[in-house]
Every structure is written in C-alpha cells, then in structure tokens.
Amino acid sequence: MYFMILFNRYRPLICKVWYQFHLTSTSLDDWQQEAALVLYRVACNYSGQQGHFCCYFRQALMNRIRDLYRQQAAKKRVPANCIEPLTDVHVETVAIDHHLGPDEVAEFRQCYYRFRNDCSNLEWETFVEINQGFAIDEVANKLGCNLRSIRSALERAKKKFALELT
Incomplete structure (x- = not known):
C-alpha cells in the first residue's frame, strides 16, 4: 500500500x-x-x-x-547485410515463409496492406525507419519533425500494428 x-x-x-x-x-x-x-x-x-x-x-x-x-x-550492431527492409517488394518476394500455405500467405499480405493503409504517412515512415534500425532522433532529423511528433507517430503505428495482428 x-x-x-x-x-x-x-x-x-x-x-x-x-x-x-x-x-x-x-x-x-x-x-x-x-x-x-x-x-x-x-x-x-x-x-x-x-x-x-x-x-x-x-x-x-x-x-x-x-x-x-x-x-x-x-x-542494433547487426551487419547491414543482415537487415531486411520493410517494403512492399520485400513483403511480396522475401518476407513470406516458404512453409506457409497460399491461404496463410494471402492473409499475411492482407494484414500488411491493411496496416499500411491505416497508417498516416508520418506513422508509416516512422515505423519503417525505426524498424530499419534508426534511432528516434535520426528519424526526426530525416523527416524534419520534432521528437515528440515522431514518438507519438511511432506509438500510434505500434498500436495499429498490434491491433492488426490480433
């Protein structure tokens, strides 16, 4: 107490x-x-x-x-050649596990595209940059935003992503 x-x-x-x-x-x-x-x-x-x-x-x-x-x-000290970007092409060609059936692959793609469409441009760009290993201050500088905006966009994107996965 x-x-x-x-x-x-x-x-x-x-x-x-x-x-x-x-x-x-x-x-x-x-x-x-x-x-x-x-x-x-x-x-x-x-x-x-x-x-x-x-x-x-x-x-x-x-x-x-x-x-x-x-x-x-x-x-984050992963060799650059081991990091895979999160892009549409990557999702279509590389990210799909070869052990998945066609239905599971289609469901994964739908989930990915719904998440991408639910995000604003700032949320999406922030989510992608952070998942590529950039720090929040680097993303803020790259996108020309303040840290608070980037943090907020990242939190909103994470919530949308978690919601899409469930």
Missing part, C-alpha cells in the same frame, strides 16, 4: 524520464515496471545520507535507462 502511494507520487518523474529518453524497444508500461523495481531498490537502500530521496531516485532511474539504452544499442 505504501509502495503504491510512493510510486504514484513519483509517476510524473517516471513518465518524464521515459519521454526524454524514449527507447524503441521499451513501451511506457514496460518502463513503469522497470521504474517500480528501481523505486523498490532505492526505497530499501535509502538511508538519507545520499541527499534528497527524489534526487537519489532520479539518478537511479537515469542509470537504469542508460543500461536499457546500451542493451538496445548492442542489439
């Missing part, structure tokens, strides 16, 4: 850190779970000698998000 009160008190800080350092592989819900673990560890270890609790907790959050960012960056 006391933990939830403490968590709700610091939820704005948790969200702010996530929005500042948004990781493509970590949703807000996942980040809140990570932050809850950090908060629990900080609450258990805090003795008052580290300064104000809020500052101590914020530093621990920053350290955790840096760790997650390093893990994400390590996963």
